[in-house]
Amino acid sequence: MANPLEATVLVLGEQSEIFLGLLKKHFSTIYQLAHIENKEEFLKDNGAEIIAVATSNNVGMSKEMIDALPKLQIIASFGVGYDSIDVDYAKQRGIQVTNTPNVLNDCVADTAMMLTYAVARQLIQANTYVKKGQWTSSFPLTTSLSKKVCGILGMGNIGEAIAKRAEAAGMEIIYHNRTQKNHVDYQYIATLEELAKQADFLILALPSTGETQHIINANILDKMKPSAYLINIARGSVVDEKALVESLKNRQIAGAGLDVFETEPCTESPLFEMENVVLTPHYASGTHETRLAMAELVCENLIHFFNKEPLVTPL
Amino acid sequence: MANPLEATVLVLGEQSEIFLGLLKKHFSTIYQLAHIENKEEFLKDNGAEIIAVATSNNVGMSKEMIDALPKLQIIASFGVGYDSIDVDYAKQRGIQVTNTPNVLNDCVADTAMMLTYAVARQLIQANTYVKKGQWTSSFPLTTSLSKKVCGILGMGNIGEAIAKRAEAAGMEIIYHNRTQKNHVDYQYIATLEELAKQADFLILALPSTGETQHIINANILDKMKPSAYLINIARGSVVDEKALVESLKNRQIAGAGLDVFETEPCTESPLFEMENVVLTPHYASGTHETRLAMAELVCENLIHFFNKEPLVTPL
Known part of the structure; x- marks a missing residue:
């Protein structure tokens, strides 16, 4: 595998080891907002730099969170549903959103x-x-x-x-x-x-x-x-x-x-x-194989974004 | 539905209501061996008359049982397996055996x-x-x-x-x-x-x-x-x-x-x-629909036998 891309991704919420591991493999800087003590300060200091966010549908992405990131260009979400992401507002702001259809x-x-x-x-x-x-x-x-x-x-x-x-x-x-x-x-x-x-x-x-x-x-x-x-x-x-x-x-x-x-x-x-x-505990996509495929698809979308190539699965 | 056939069927073992009900509908005389107190006496008195037996694979039909019925011509079994029926011996004696394949x-x-x-x-x-x-x-x-x-x-x-x-x-x-x-x-x-x-x-x-x-x-x-x-x-x-x-x-x-x-x-x-x-409790074929289809197939085989028509599912 190639070196990680020189790129920063902000991860929202608690995410699985599979997903985080793959993000760390692919991108040089990963911030996990859930693990940052003073989130407000972090967003004030770094919000203006963040152009890419990785999230999942169970964590989502609110209008407020989008507003905290004035330079945001892409929200790459893990999961096929996107009801917890304010897609309309993101689109108004010209932010692209991707999900992970079909692999699950x-x-x-x-x-x-x-x-x-x-x-x-x-x-x-x-x-x-x-x-x-x-x-x-x-x-x-x-x-x-x-x-x-x-x-x-x-x-x-x-x-x-x-x-x-x-x-x-x-x-x-x-x-x-x-x-x-x-x-x-x-x-x-x-x-x-x-x-x-x-x-x-x-x-x-x-x-x-x-x-x-x-x-x-x-x-x-x-x-x-x-x-x-x-x-x-x-x-x-x-x-x-x-x-x-x-x-x-x-x-x-x-x-x-x-x-x-x-x-x-x-x-x-x-x-x-x-x-x-x-x-069953909302585990339909919860297999090793499918969760890995979903994580790979999030990363692919982000890689395409940073390489200025067409996204794989845009909404 | 037509009147029951003027025919006698000896039923071995405990069988389900679905199966017994259908046998009673189709044939004028049904003996349930399991419910006859003095089985030996019954077989001595009636064994020579019995030409048709209905059984199931979980009850089976041994060589001894076959020998107790000197005029036996058909064993119609409920189930697809027939490991509990002495098919070889039955065939030697010229007795036909049917099972209930495919419907299950x-x-x-x-x-x-x-x-x-x-x-x-x-x-x-x-x-x-x-x-x-x-x-x-x-x-x-x-x-x-x-x-x-x-x-x-x-x-x-x-x-x-x-x-x-x-x-x-x-x-x-x-x-x-x-x-x-x-x-x-x-x-x-x-x-x-x-x-x-x-x-x-x-x-x-x-x-x-x-x-x-x-x-x-x-x-x-x-x-x-x-x-x-x-x-x-x-x-x-x-x-x-x-x-x-x-x-x-x-x-x-x-x-x-x-x-x-x-x-x-x-x-x-x-x-x-x-x-x-x-x-699971050996219940693969255990649905209302399939058990009825199996019982119907046993009866069809017996009806064909009594009408001297080719059997539906002979072994």
Whole structure:
């Protein structure tokens, strides 16, 4: 590997060793704002020099933070979502923003599929049943995936990756999206209400925006079949969690598999007591391989920026 | 539905309500041997009349049982495996045997894939972590499936159904089988040793026979990578479970996902204490939809037999 670039990158928040290690390999000066005691003083002294920031979607980048860096030209974010970054304001200021799309599609789609399997086949209960020595009679019958309707909300790259897996499992794929996607063969459903009605498994794979906030609310949950499951690997904000809890309590839907929550980390919830709910700690992209690929993509974007080349994955 | 056929079927063992219900719908006389107090007397009195038996692979049909029924012409078994039925002896006696292949392929392949996901992504631990309120820092990184080598032992119909799902998850498929399958594109590996060496996930999908008994033994486990996982949805007998426990204890392999065990039901095992092991109670085909399809196929075979039509799925 070549010497690091003579360049300064300000890192926001606590970031992983993988990510920090790669940044240090690639760039001569790395400031970690989270580890600087007097942040105000640091920003006053150095803010005017900083042209590049590395952050992640769970840390984000506010308008105030952008304002503290008058010379800022690029925000390179780790993660595919960017709801915590004030992208509009950054663009007004002429600051470029990059994210890390696509490299995490496989892992996120795997997580959606795994949660689908786990709720349908009651994997958590089955494993406990065996490991606690309770397997003396037959375990109750569970639910097949094959021939079931997999309704995907949001047919972006991640939605497509989920569809591919669900199709291989013999499911019938339907989807709703703001616009119909001409390059996919799956049946387009014009409204979310209708998608919710038809789906045996309703899988959320849409971005978090102002418009998608609580898009899954009591009204939509009411439309779902009592035998249907909700799977969310998108963002917690797209589901009205209180309404979901009510719907699960009243057995209006059969269960849920959730990787994301309205408040994260989620350390307290009525969901924790529910047997028909499988929960994971927003770890869909959390594999060694994918996190490394994401960190590499952040660095590539920054390298292209410093070399005055077109960015790899600009927003 | 038409009236039941004027025909007698002897049912062996305890069978599910789904299966018994369907038999009763289709045939005028059903004897459940398990519920007859004096079995010897019953067999002496009625054995000579019985020409059709319904059983399942977990109940089986021994040489002695076959001998008790001198007029027997058909054994219709619920399940795809038939290691517990003395098929050779039945054939010698000119008795036809049927099983229920293919209708369970999807569910069994789903279980293989689910266990693969669960061990790679530490699903059991992740769910516990959230539900116990332990999610305060980041959950440790897990393992991606995409680009990993999925080594399938046994490329029958179930093996193919697994390959299709694993391929959709971006895995590279290789396989070993007694003979190379010309109709599949996956890379054939000439020996099991070599398959074990190369696989990141070694998935067992071969039948239980005299030859496959303990085919996965200490020697094969030794060949596996320390980062590799063993998945068994075939039969417990194909794995030397003691050797597997040793291999897991010594971290010679990374973990295992098992739906089948040497002794079933398995109510005691060192495997129960292992975090990197996911266990399910031989329930791969255990969904409402698939068990009904299996019961229907047993009945269809019997109906064809009584109507002197070719059997649907003879062995």
